[in-house]
Amino acid sequence: xxxxxxxxxxxxxxxxxxxxxVAADPFVFTAIPDEDETRLQQRFQKVADYLADELEVEVxxxxxxxxxxxVTAFRNDQVQLAWFGGLSGVQxxxxxxxxxxxxxxxxxxxxxxxxxxxxSTGLDEDxxxxxxxxxxxxxxxxxxxxxxxxxxxxxxxxxxxxxPEAVFSRVGFSGNHSRTASLVASGAYQLGALNYxxxxxxxxxxxxxxxxxxxxxxxxxxxDYQWTIRGGIDERFGEGFADRVQQAxxxxxxxxLLESFPRSGFIPVDNDDYEVIRQVGQQLDILD
Amino acid sequence: MWxxxxxxxxxxxxxxxxxxxxxxxxxxxxxxxxxxxxxLFLGVTRPSFSAMDYLGEAVVRTLAFAFxxxxxxxxxxxxxALVFRHRAVRTTCAFIRAIHELFWALIFLQFFGLHPLxxxxxxxxxxxxxFAKVYAEILDESDPQPSTVVPHGTGVVSALxxxxxxxxxxxxxxxTAYRLECGLRSSTVLGFVGMPTLGFYLESSFAQGQYATVGxxxxxxxxxxxxxxxxxxxxxxxxxxxxxxxxxxxxLPIRWQSVSRFFTEDIVxxxxxxxxxxxxxxxxxxxxxxxxxxxxxxxxLLLTQIALVATGLLALMLYPLVSQHFTGRHAAGRVRGALGxxxxxxxxxxxxxxxxxILLQLWGPSMLPAVVAxxxxxxxxxxxxxxxxxxxxxxxxxxxxGIERYAFELTPRLYGPFLALLFYRWEIIMRETAxxxxxGIATLGFHVDxxxxxxxxxxxxxxxxxxxxxxxxxxxxARRLRNRLRLRHTASCEP
Numbered sequence: 017x018x019x020x021x022x023x024x025x026x027x028x029x030x031x032x033x034x035x036x037x038v039a040a041d042p043f044v045f046t047a048i049p050d051e052d053e054t055r056l057q058q059r060f061q062k063v064a065d066y067l068a069d070e071l072e073v074e075v076x077x078x079x080x081x082x083x084x085x086x087v088t089a090f091r092n093d094q095v096q097l098a099w100f101g102g103l104s105g106v107q108x109x110x111x112x113x114x115x116x117x118x119x120x121x122x123x124x125x126x127x128x129x130x131x132x133x134x135x136s137t138g139l140d141e142d143x144x145x146x147x148x149x150x151x152x153x154x155x156x157x158x159x160x161x162x163x164x165x166x167x168x169x170x171x172x173x174x175x176x177x178x179x180p181e182a183v184f185s186r187v188g189f190s191g192n193h194s195r196t197a198s199l200v201a202s203g204a205y206q207l208g209a210l211n212y213x214x215x216x217x218x219x220x221x222x223x224x225x226x227x228x229x230x231x232x233x234x235x236x237x238x239x240d241y242q243w244t245i246r247g248g249i250d251e252r253f254g255e256g257f258a259d260r261v262q263q264a265x266x267x268x269x270x271x272x273l274l275e276s277f278p279r280s281g282f283i284p285v286d287n288d289d290y291e292v293i294r295q296v297g298q299q300l301d302i303l304d
Numbered sequence: 305m306w307x308x309x310x311x312x313x314x315x316x317x318x319x320x321x322x323x324x325x326x327x328x329x330x331x332x333x334x335x336x337x338x339x340x341x342x343x344l345f346l347g348v349t350r351p352s353f354s355a356m357d358y359l360g361e362a363v364v365r366t367l368a369f370a371f372x373x374x375x376x377x378x379x380x381x382x383x384x385a386l387v388f389r390h391r392a393v394r395t396t397c398a399f400i401r402a403i404h405e406l407f408w409a410l411i412f413l414q415f416f417g418l419h420p421l422x423x424x425x426x427x428x429x430x431x432x433x434x435f436a437k438v439y440a441e442i443l444d445e446s447d448p449q450p451s452t453v454v455p456h457g458t459g460v461v462s463a464l465x466x467x468x469x470x471x472x473x474x475x476x477x478x479x480t481a482y483r484l485e486c487g488l489r490s491s492t493v494l495g496f497v498g499m500p501t502l503g504f505y506l507e508s509s510f511a512q513g514q515y516a517t518v519g520x521x522x523x524x525x526x527x528x529x530x531x532x533x534x535x536x537x538x539x540x541x542x543x544x545x546x547x548x549x550x551x552x553x554x555x556l557p558i559r560w561q562s563v564s565r566f567f568t569e570d571i572v573x574x575x576x577x578x579x580x581x582x583x584x585x586x587x588x589x590x591x592x593x594x595x596x597x598x599x600x601x602x603x604x605l606l607l608t609q610i611a612l613v614a615t616g617l618l619a620l621m622l623y624p625l626v627s628q629h630f631t632g633r634h635a636a637g638r639v640r641g642a643l644g645x646x647x648x649x650x651x652x653x654x655x656x657x658x659x660x661x662i663l664l665q666l667w668g669p670s671m672l673p674a675v676v677a678x679x680x681x682x683x684x685x686x687x688x689x690x691x692x693x694x695x696x697x698x699x700x701x702x703x704x705x706g707i708e709r710y711a712f713e714l715t716p717r718l719y720g721p722f723l724a725l726l727f728y729r730w731e732i733i734m735r736e737t738a739x740x741x742x743x744g745i746a747t748l749g750f751h752v753d754x755x756x757x758x759x760x761x762x763x764x765x766x767x768x769x770x771x772x773x774x775x776x777x778x779x780x781x782a783r784r785l786r787n788r789l790r791l792r793h794t795a796s797c798e799p
Contacts, residue, residue: 044556049508078556079498081496081497081498081507082497082498083757084756084757084758084759085418085497087759088413088414089418089556092559092562093559094417094556094557094559095556107759111759153668155669155744158757159753160757186329186670186744187744188669188744189744192511194511194512198340199665201339202337202341202665203337203668204333204337204665204668205668205669206333223513225339303758
């Protein structure tokens, strides 16, 4: 087999490399995989169709597997528009000069993290971050998440004056918000922190038994998810293209489209609105 | 018996693992795992193939990435094997195979992005290093005699083809076939970071708790691996290899400026980028060492040594499942053998990541789920290989049966090859400790992943470099031990 390969490869490899390069450039966007990834393609295909109609260009959605992969695809110009979290948006805009935040969900202006606890901890609803939590086990969501990592770590440090690793006996990273909910519900971890919309969705879907797990603290509000577009996009897609994209996003009022985020609508936003996220990121040494 | 070097080495490893056990955290702390586990069990036993319009495509992509990656790796490995006597080549090969394919993928993802090349190279590069080493060993073991009688003036290629290759061919072929199975697993796992293979959907549905879909995907994957011998016929391979490059999908176009930016900016240490010069480099490196590298190294070593011994014990218990000396050769024996084969396929093909998550639900976060997940996966692989080896042994017609056959006839004869395999696997277990961040165990790989998630490639590269050096160190140690114990490494031993 190996000898035959040496005939095959010189033919096949250039083809493999060249094939994708000849295609024309569509307008490509992605979204961070924060919840219900399996339906991402389905959900965002509708958004892609909507944008294609509004902007009159070919629009393509590409799913990615991690927050960092979304930032990288944006930075490498493989996608030109992205639905980022607070932190990933700041990371992306720092790396692509001229890029700007276009719109956030109505809910994102006042986003929250919920701290949840398993009933065996004996912590009651709305107890806050208390000393009784010391030496329990705790899980964040994804490492790059604003509501699952950045903000909860910030408030933990504020409350306890130490890194989470020093406060808790074990600190895990569940990978995403739904998994944080299920790990704390089963008692595998005693405490966890997650995106409040995911918690409320899971509750509504009946996936959570309130006898077993409780919300023990709700953080103050902070800005989170937003649409961000690359700098220099107008040169590629025509004058005023970024503004047209922004208008199309703000005009999105079909409940079917909005439900997939899930947001009740989009409002304009700019880069400065995320200054607080940038500062927290720097404090926690997640951003340079 | 106590004077045998093999026994002393084995006991040494067990003792070391026991010491590690004392220092490791094995607390069981879960409360009511049964709700989630019940849903998981229900889902996996009632797989749903309905919601998966992408299924066919995912299978094709999984196969295509495996074939192109392993094919390229084998071709490059063969060429490297011919010049393997040069120290530079050996060192390069040791280095490229010391980095896990997931990390290769994460590196290429930074500049090729979601292009098929990312997945292909992530398999081909480490596999080339492995193939080079094993092919070189196989060729070295072939009889040098024929090469002394080739006529004067014979070209190098024909001489090789008619002397070494012709002898070594069966070994080369069987090893390459085995790596194809590994390639299928690697290709699937690359889905976890975004390649469009089965792993992509497996990870998504698992993350969302859609266990019926998880069950369907796992069954499909097991079936692919279990029937490999049936569809991967030598005559069909050229066809597969020719077709595979065209079935990888398009991905997104590569921007070549990203490639140069990666090498000239991203991986340049931050103090140098900021113009602080070498003076800033020392505290920067010190910070990485103290906060990430050393604690990560400690956890990695602890976990690896315990998991290694657990893997060995499990493999010794499992190999009779696929050994004809225990299952028997007649019709009933074949059925038992097929069942045993099925069990081992499930054990070795279930990604450790999934196993770790299931066990985490059962026992709570500690090193216990990590050790057991690693032992199940690797024990399944070694058990399979030792079982196959046992089938080459011919026993006397009046050999004892049952437990006596196991303890006095087969296990002693298989212990050498078993230990050789386990030493080969040592380094791999160490690399696999990377994926266990979900358990709150901060191994080196966990810190590499953190650096990548923070998009700090300068740090990631330093940590990957340290990981690679550690793997090379273990590899060298394992080779010394094998030589000291005179464990022959042959074609069927995989690195």
